[in-house]
Amino acid sequence: MGENQRNIRYLSVLSEKFPTVAAASSEIVRIEAVLRLPKGTEHFMSDLHGENEAFIHILNNASGYIREKVDAIFAGELSARERADLSTLVYYPEDKLPVLRAAQSDLEGWYHETLMRLITLCRFVSSKHTRSHVRSLLPESCGYVLDELLHAHFEDHDKKLYYETIVESIIAYGRADAYIIRLCELIKRLAVDKLHIVGDLFDRGPRPDLILERLMEHHDVDIQWGNHDVVWMGAASGSPICCLTVLKTTLAYNNTDTIEHGYGISLRELEHLAQTVYRESPVERWRPKEDSRRHSDPSLLRRTAQMHKAVTVMMLKLEAQVIARNPDFDMSDRDYINRIDFKNGTVQCLGREYKLLDTDFPTVDPEHPDRLSHEEELVIRGLARSFRESKLLQKHVQFLYSAGSVYKVTNGNLLYHGAVPMTSEGDFARESFEGREYSGKALFDYCDRRARQGYFAPEGSPQREAGQDFLWYLWCGRLSPIYGRSAMTTFERLYIEDPETHREIKDPYYTQIQLPGTAEKILSEFGLRDEHCHIVNGHVPVKAVEGESPVKGGGKLIVIDGGFCRAYHEKTGIAGYTLVYNSRGLTLRTHQPFESAAKAIEEDDDIASSSEYIYTTPHRLLVADTDDGHRMRGLIEDLKDLVSAYQSGLLPERRVEENRIS
Numbered sequence: 001m002g003e004n005q006r007n008i009r010y011l012s013v014l015s016e017k018f019p020t021v022a023a024a025s026s027e028i029v030r031i032e033a034v035l036r037l038p039k040g041t042e043h044f045m046s047d048l049h050g051e052n053e054a055f056i057h058i059l060n061n062a063s064g065y066i067r068e069k070v071d072a073i074f075a076g077e078l079s080a081r082e083r084a085d086l087s088t089l090v091y092y093p094e095d096k097l098p099v100l101r102a103a104q105s106d107l108e109g110w111y112h113e114t115l116m117r118l119i120t121l122c123r124f125v126s127s128k129h130t131r132s133h134v135r136s137l138l139p140e141s142c143g144y145v146l147d148e149l150l151h152a153h154f155e156d157h158d159k160k161l162y163y164e165t166i167v168e169s170i171i172a173y174g175r176a177d178a179y180i181i182r183l184c185e186l187i188k189r190l191a192v193d194k195l196h197i198v199g200d201l202f203d204r205g206p207r208p209d210l211i212l213e214r215l216m217e218h219h220d221v222d223i224q225w226g227n228h229d230v231v232w233m234g235a236a237s238g239s240p241i242c243c244l245t246v247l248k249t250t251l252a253y254n255n256t257d258t259i260e261h262g263y264g265i266s267l268r269e270l271e272h273l274a275q276t277v278y279r280e281s282p283v284e285r286w287r288p289k290e291d292s293r294r295h296s297d298p299s300l301l302r303r304t305a306q307m308h309k310a311v312t313v314m315m316l317k318l319e320a321q322v323i324a325r326n327p328d329f330d331m332s333d334r335d336y337i338n339r340i341d342f343k344n345g346t347v348q349c350l351g352r353e354y355k356l357l358d359t360d361f362p363t364v365d366p367e368h369p370d371r372l373s374h375e376e377e378l379v380i381r382g383l384a385r386s387f388r389e390s391k392l393l394q395k396h397v398q399f400l401y402s403a404g405s406v407y408k409v410t411n412g413n414l415l416y417h418g419a420v421p422m423t424s425e426g427d428f429a430r431e432s433f434e435g436r437e438y439s440g441k442a443l444f445d446y447c448d449r450r451a452r453q454g455y456f457a458p459e460g461s462p463q464r465e466a467g468q469d470f471l472w473y474l475w476c477g478r479l480s481p482i483y484g485r486s487a488m489t490t491f492e493r494l495y496i497e498d499p500e501t502h503r504e505i506k507d508p509y510y511t512q513i514q515l516p517g518t519a520e521k522i523l524s525e526f527g528l529r530d531e532h533c534h535i536v537n538g539h540v541p542v543k544a545v546e547g548e549s550p551v552k553g554g555g556k557l558i559v560i561d562g563g564f565c566r567a568y569h570e571k572t573g574i575a576g577y578t579l580v581y582n583s584r585g586l587t588l589r590t591h592q593p594f595e596s597a598a599k600a601i602e603e604d605d606d607i608a609s610s611s612e613y614i615y616t617t618p619h620r621l622l623v624a625d626t627d628d629g630h631r632m633r634g635l636i637e638d639l640k641d642l643v644s645a646y647q648s649g650l651l652p653e654r655r656v657e658e659n660r661i662s
Helices: 003-017 021-035 052-060 062-074 080-091 093-102 107-125 131-136 143-150 157-172 176-191 208-217 227-236 240-252 256-262 268-277 298-325 374-389 391-403 440-456 462-476 490-495 516-525 566-572 597-603 627-648 656-661
Strands: 042-045 194-197 221-224 346-349 352-355 407-410 413-416 431-433 436-438 534-537 557-559 577-582 585-591 609-616
Touching: 003 627, 021 627, 052 062, 052 080, 052 208, 052 597, 062 080, 062 107, 062 176, 062 577, 062 585, 062 609, 080 093, 080 107, 080 176, 080 597, 093 107, 093 176, 093 597, 107 143, 107 157, 107 176, 131 143, 143 157, 143 176, 157 176, 194 407, 208 256, 208 391, 221 391, 221 407, 227 240, 227 374, 227 391, 227 440, 227 462, 240 256, 240 298, 240 374, 240 462, 268 298, 268 374, 298 374, 298 462, 298 490, 374 391, 391 440, 431 440, 436 440, 440 462, 440 516, 516 534
Parallel strands: 042 194, 194 221, 413 534, 534 557
Antiparallel strands: 042 577, 346 352, 407 413, 431 436, 577 585, 585 609
16 A cells, blocks of 8 residues: 555544544644643652552642642631641542531531632642643533533622522532532642652552552553562462562561452462471561561461461572573572582572571472472462462553553653663673573563563463563563662571671662763663653662762662652651652652551641752743653644645545534
């Protein structure tokens, strides 16, 4: 088919949506107007690690933006307590509304004031959006009324009575609660246009499953996978090694709620194995980390420690098997189960022999250390089946695949979780897989493809098993761009006393990014050569308490892992970052620890956040300056071609009646 024929065919399809010159011209006018609106606000967050209550609160308060606007708009009208109540109402309307309602002596008066204040706040946050866009977000049941109120001119005395009557009718007919809730949800929806999660939704914190449920409801979100995410993706695919790795971390943090209650995965067979085989075993080294939010019954902690040890031994066996069948991984030095001298209780590590801190291996045959016992095989088979059959986990992992990737390029920013593997000389490290070498962007693309192969290749096929092994490699491999360290020293920390063996040496990338030219080199590798482009990176917590800056590479790279997880708060001195990118530039918001949603609702306990400008644009960014803007300009050109085709007679205009019928 010739180029002209293809163009005519495309324009013919386009004409179904814009059947006349008038329709196409009107759409051109509309798009050109939208292109001149300020760029929408984007938020970037990373390393949430299951901290569902803190994350949902930050999502609700738009990283502090909503409280700032409430204070700015109502500072002269409302007291600090009233502004806090109004803010919390926006964050948690269904929970806070009954609390506030019960405290009112004049409920109708309070409804009237609250509706008017929410309308004022909503009008402010909607100012960067077209009226048609705002209207499209309103529910049909009350959309017309809210649209009228949001665009009302109360200073117009001729219409003041009209608008007042609408508000009074809402209250009189018992619809005030519904309208308050709708307005609160609309305010939050309009405050942030796009959300980017730069990896590590899972592990450590209480309920990553609740975070994923919330993200699936979000209007525009993308995810760059972290190493804690890919290993869960592997577990959902049925990979035995990934299932055990997930359980190892889960048990280490005594976080079985996610497994058992969140995803409905039974640990009964594992518990039976642990209590039978490891009944008399020393398990002190396997005691889970304490968390004040969880009940620490001594008998339950011992049960968890026994399962933790049982899983660790099985995991070491399967790691040896995966490493043996994947020489490309170059991880033979990580096969510790075959490096143990069981008779003398020692292990070879880093060229030295070390005494083991625990020599109890009741299921290990010293002649065949990596061979699973019959009981272990049954347990692993059952666990893999449970992970595959968890409907909620499959839904969440399918979402991670559809909304996620190893990296993303968007609006001049490059997003990835870990590192671009580099040499100490500053070159991109080259890595060989399946007989070919990869580095830089090509390595990222290859890893993305292999990660999808592990889940989507046919069940039981060699491609699926190879892809599942690769998902495990992405979790802990030396040159995995999602991990970025020399080794995952799980074995060393459990079995060897010498802390020198516990070190996980960072890829040279982390030294190189201190140099201004490195970030520019990486950006150029991914096709970003404008001076205003930036890298947004997660994975390694910024030690703000020690004065470390999250801004590196001469201002071109921002690390946004601020220790969101409670387990990292002492290490970082803060409780997470949100990077905000709006029409004025980049702002980094630093968050302090969050107690609980219950305290937020009852006591208006908000997350304290501070702001730091990272980059100010030379001119205010418009929609025209974004990726969406580029696509819109392309559509304008297509519509102009369609108008020309109509006017030249190349395509006939469609009758409106005919269009309605179709």
